[in-house]
Amino acid sequence: MKGIATSIMTCALLCGTTAAFASPHLTPQECNDYPFKQPVGEVTHAQLMQELSELEAVGYVPGGDELDYPSELMSAERKVHAEYQRDCMPQTHAEVSQSSPAE
Numbered sequence: 001m002k003g004i005a006t007s008i009m010t011c012a013l014l015c016g017t018t019a020a021f022a023s024p025h026l027t028p029q030e031c032n033d034y035p036f037k038q039p040v041g042e043v044t045h046a047q048l049m050q051e052l053s054e055l056e057a058v059g060y061v062p063g064g065d066e067l068d069y070p071s072e073l074m075s076a077e078r079k080v081h082a083e084y085q086r087d088c089m090p091q092t093h094a095e096v097s098q099s100s101p102a103e
Helices: 002-024 045-057 068-099
Strands: none
Touching: 045 068
16 A cells, blocks of 8 residues: 555656646746745645655755755755746736836
8 A cells, every 4th residue: 555655646746847847937826836935824735745846847856865965955946946036036026017106
């Protein structure tokens, strides 16, 4: 039974990673969701899995070399943050300027 659960989890991770690679840019929904926005309540399992898929999409491999663990994770987090800035910040600036009253 444990093997089946592991297989299902592996399949879910691969599907999430594949979807992340298929989409070269973050969607507006992704820009306004965890891990980029502070969650209101507790972080859900689904949110953690989404964050993991974002990290894997930029090259992070969970369970890799333990000696490189902190630096590899931080590198992946920087890449995801850069992706957020590239895809989400121009949208945020456009929204702010549209909502600002004209002088």
